Amino acid sequence: MWIFGYGSLTWKVDFPYQQRVVGYIKGYARRFWQPGRVVTLVPSKDPEEKVWGVAYKISEEKQEEVMAHLDHREKDGYQRTPVTFFPQEAALKPWELIIYLGSETNPFYTGPAKEDEIAQIIASAAGPSGSNKEYLFQLAQTMRSLNINDNHLYSIENKVKSIIENINQKT
Ligand code: SIN
Numbered sequence: 365m366w367i368f369g370y371g372s373l374t375w376k377v378d379f380p381y382q383q384r385v386v387g388y389i390k391g392y393a394r395r396f397w398q399p400g401r402v403v404t405l406v407p408s409k410d411p412e413e414k415v416w417g418v419a420y421k422i423s424e425e426k427q428e429e430v431m432a433h434l435d436h437r438e439k440d441g442y443q444r445t446p447v448t449f450f451p452q453e454a455a456l457k458p459w460e461l462i463i464y465l466g467s468e469t470n471p472f473y474t475g476p477a478k479e480d481e482i483a484q485i486i487a488s489a490a491g492p493s494g495s496n497k498e499y500l501f502q503l504a505q506t507m508r509s510l511n512i513n514d515n516h517l518y519s520i521e522n523k524v525k526s527i528i529e530n531i532n533q534k535t
Contacts, residue, residue: 404466441472483523
């Protein structure tokens with residue numbers, strides 16, 4: 365079984381896996397539209413739009429344990445959804461895997477918001493899984509290390525960094 369991570373699952377890997385493959389899924393856009401603010405995927409108008417992330421192969425004997433762990437970890441609005449995964453390595457063929465998707469009908473879905481508003485929230489929010497800044501910076505750092513372009517992500521990262529700099533200058 366394979367699971368694809370596009371948010372914290374790309375950098376907070378607290379489950380055993382056999383193999384890790386970088387690649388993308390199509391027809392979605394990564395948006396900070398779950399509370400906290402953390403990311404979910406929203407259907408894109410462009411069926412070719414890509415969301416890059418990391419796919420993990422879970423062994424058969426660990427499958428039940430990992431699914432139970434991730435179902436609990438992603439319980440606030442995320443549901444397992446099958447999608448097609450396209451590996452970065454051109455020699456590999458696409459395959460089906462599972463993502464944790466916070467669809468527009470989930471009770472935690474915040475809906476569209478301006479990047480400035482999202483940045484203001486992220487600069488000060490913290491939740492049970494830690495600080496929201498940490499989530500954003502870790503995700504942006506991971507995507508940068510994979511040479512992935514994501515305007516929404518990097519634009520919010522820059523805005524949060526300037527908010528923090530402004531606060532630090534005042535104190
Ligand atoms: C994911 O990482 O794939 C799901 C969203 C999250 O946990 O940030």
